[in-house]
Amino acid sequence: xxxxxxxxxxxxxxxxxxxxxxxxxxxxxxxxxxxxxxxxxxxxxxxxxxxxxxxxxxxxxxxxxxxxxxxxxxxxxxxxxxxxxxxxxxxxxxxxxxxxxxxxxxxxxxxxxxxxxxxxxxxxxxxxxxxxxxxx
Amino acid sequence: xxxxxxxxxxxxxxxxxxxxxxxxxxxxxxxxxxxxxxxxxxxxxxxxxxxxxxxxxxxxxxxxxxxxxxxxxxxxxxxxxxxxxxxxxxxxxxxxxxxxxxxxxxxxxxxxxxxxxxxxxxxxxxxxxxxxxxxxxxxxxxx
Numbered sequence: 014x015x016x017x018x019x020x021x022x023x024x025x026x027x028x029x030x031x032x033x034x035x036x037x038x039x040x041x042x043x044x045x046x047x048x049x050x051x052x053x054x055x056x057x058x059x060x061x062x063x064x065x066x067x068x069x070x071x072x073x074x075x076x077x078x079x080x081x082x083x084x085x086x087x088x089x090x091x092x093x094x095x096x097x098x099x100x101x102x103x104x105x106x107x108x109x110x111x112x113x114x115x116x117x118x119x120x121x122x123x124x125x126x127x128x129x130x131x132x133x134x135x136x137x138x139x140x141x142x143x144x145x146x147x148x149x
Numbered sequence: 150x151x152x153x154x155x156x157x158x159x160x161x162x163x164x165x166x167x168x169x170x171x172x173x174x175x176x177x178x179x180x181x182x183x184x185x186x187x188x189x190x191x192x193x194x195x196x197x198x199x200x201x202x203x204x205x206x207x208x209x210x211x212x213x214x215x216x217x218x219x220x221x222x223x224x225x226x227x228x229x230x231x232x233x234x235x236x237x238x239x240x241x242x243x244x245x246x247x248x249x250x251x252x253x254x255x256x257x258x259x260x261x262x263x264x265x266x267x268x269x270x271x272x273x274x275x276x277x278x279x280x281x282x283x284x285x286x287x288x289x290x291x292x
Contacts (some may be wrong), residue, residue: 061200062167091189093196094260104251122189129266130259131247 042070050081050146056088059096067096071103080112083145087118092126104136113137115145159215162203162232170199170216174228177218181226182288191286194267195228197260198239198282206234206280225269225285232280238273239282240265 040063041056051074055067074082084100086092100116107114115137119127127133139145158173160166174195178188195216202214215231245258265271270285 060167060171060196061203062164091193093193093200094256094263095200097259098256101251101254101256108251122186122193125190126193126263129247130245130263131249131254134248135251135254 040066042067044070044074046079050083050149051079052083052085052142052146054085054088058091059089059099060091060093061095064095064099067099068102071099072106075103075106075110075112080107080110081149082107082112082114083142083149084114084116085118085142085145086116086123087120087141089118089123090121092123094130097126097130097132100132100136113149115139115148117141117145156219157215157217159213162207162212162214162234164200164203166214167196167199167203170214171196173216174218177228178226178286181218181220183226183286187286187288190267191226191228191284194264194284195230197264198230198284201239201260202230202232202234202280206232206237208235220288221285224288226288228284230280230282230284233278234280236275237280238275240271240273 040058043054043056045052045054053071057063059067071082082103084103104114106112117139118141119133119138124133127136127138137145137148139148156173156177158170160169171192175188175192178191183191199214199216206212212233217227217229217231219227219229221227239261242258242261245255245262246253247262249255264284268284268286272283272285274281
């Protein structure tokens with residue numbers, strides 16, 4: 014893993030973890046953290062194989078004391094109930110720790126899954142990262 | 150009934166094989182003429198069924214899953230999963246409470262609920278000591 018410096022915004026650090034799923038698209042978690050918020054971007058696909066990788070990253074951040082999270086799903090193409098489980102677990106943990114969470118970028122089948130399962134009404138869902146940060 | 154069989158694979162029921170099953174289904178769905186949205190919906194339904202079989206059907210012992218793809222007599226794309234695990238009808242599970250609040254919300258039952266929601270028809274039968282589940286999807290949207 015290499016740490017990338019710079020970028021187009023004032024964010025301090027980007028950590029990228031790569032979890033290779035068996036499809037061509039790996040699931041990739043990108044985490045950008047500034048003084049206030051942690052923005053987690055999930056890229057690719059979240060299912061029973063790849064979701065544990067996400068869980069691990071989130072648990073680590075929460076145990077480090079992070080409380081304000083935005084999860085950007087704009088590049089998430091696919092989510093199964095395993096991924097929903099991860100989201101629910103994250104939301105419940107943050108609630109217990111007086112943390113806040115907002116999701117953004119839902120579209121396509123991912124949005125369909127959130128809607129059908131009733132998850133759209135239990136999460137704070139915004140159009141983009143900027144709006145999501147304001148919700149925290 | 151899968152009347153026109155496009156393909157069949159049998160693999161051990163392990164998480165390592167989940168993506169192979171899914172890739173097989175996606176390839177067959179595309180060949181059958183499902184558009185990307187419908188293909189992904191069928192993939193998700195199958196994903197939930199397969200993950201459930203992998204997790205529970207053989208209670209820790211080893212066993213296989215056979216996935217067959219084809220079209221039925223009415224022209225629907227069919228994915229059939231067969232396992233030799235303990236008797237289980239995934240269509241009979243309790244529905245989750247989709248209106249529950251965050252605190253009350255549980256994950257149990259959500260996967261199988263999603264599977265049913267993503268396809269047009271489902272059928273289960275127990276035959277020859279096997280669980281046989283069929284997922285059906287219309288190839289084209291009826292105007």
